[in-house]
Amino acid sequence: MIEKNSPIKISISSGKGGVGKTSITVNLALALSERGLRTLVVDGDMGLANVDVLLRLDPAATVRDVMDRGKDPLEAVVFLTPHFAVLPASSGVPEMAALGADEHERLGTLLRHMGRRFDYLLLDTAAGLGPSVLWLNTFAQYRVIVVSPDPTSVTDAYALIKVLSKDYGCDRFCLVMNSVGSEEEGLQIFENLAQVAARFLQVNLIHLGSIPHDKAVIRAVRSQQFILKQSPGSVAGLALRSIAARLEKMAKTMD
Ligand SMILES: Nc1ncnc2c1ncn2[C@@H]1O[C@H](COP(=O)(O)OP(=O)(O)OP(=O)(O)O)[C@@H](O)[C@H]1O
Ligand SMILES: [Mg+2]
Numbered sequence: 001m002i003e004k005n006s007p008i009k010i011s012i013s014s015g016k017g018g019v020g021k022t023s024i025t026v027n028l029a030l031a032l033s034e035r036g037l038r039t040l041v042v043d044g045d046m047g048l049a050n051v052d053v054l055l056r057l058d059p060a061a062t063v064r065d066v067m068d069r070g071k072d073p074l075e076a077v078v079f080l081t082p083h084f085a086v087l088p089a090s091s092g093v094p095e096m097a098a099l100g101a102d103e104h105e106r107l108g109t110l111l112r113h114m115g116r117r118f119d120y121l122l123l124d125t126a127a128g129l130g131p132s133v134l135w136l137n138t139f140a141q142y143r144v145i146v147v148s149p150d151p152t153s154v155t156d157a158y159a160l161i162k163v164l165s166k167d168y169g170c171d172r173f174c175l176v177m178n179s180v181g182s183e184e185e186g187l188q189i190f191e192n193l194a195q196v197a198a199r200f201l202q203v204n205l206i207h208l209g210s211i212p213h214d215k216a217v218i219r220a221v222r223s224q225q226f227i228l229k230q231s232p233g234s235v236a237g238l239a240l241r242s243i244a245a246r247l248e249k250m251a252k253t254m255d
Pocket of ligand 1: 018023045079126213214222236
């Protein structure tokens, strides 16, 4: 069973950059918070913060101030609603992009401490397979892997799953196929990946759903808005809501 006062920790990564991790993270977090779940988005892109930009926040402090300068973690957290908060990262700080083992340990302690106030922690990660991406994935209980129809996105997602499963013993990979042309295309990508992961890595992938390519997403990102607020009835908005519901159901039924 999930320990009391311990949130469900979910990382969102992809290997390849620019496939929609950050926009998916913030909108899933909004959907979960609207379902009454206290949700904290952690900007895990430590060197090139994304979340504050996407939500047009002007953070007074970042995770760096907490880690390096002993700032009270709650001063760094921005509450957008009583149930939705963001822990911003710092941007343009190379050393934050390359945290060492000790710093990851401290970050883990910090997130565990802050996490007690929340039901869900969504950890938005950087692109690539860097140490912080790997650490955030091992810290999480569930790993959402975002994949687009680009062949390089599929091979990068597979590479990430391979490293995490073989070298770090991770499982519970939940696939979101983003920017798909059709439901069938999303399913096809999932089935291909699931087949090779089962055969070569002995890992079962979990199907969370697909999000269509939708101009509403591009519009929302450009105007720094939530898709779920700006275009709640859009195909991408509806898909995001059903993925949030599936995520919640999955987390409730798995220990
Ligand atoms: N379903 C979609 N339909 C259309 N465009 C999309 C969709 N999802 C994401 N995009 C576009 O992809 C771009 C990248 O999105 P986002 O910043 O969320 O990706 P990311 O994976 O977090 O990138 P990075 O690796 O740089 O952190 C955005 O400009 C957005 O407009
Ligand atoms: Mg991002």
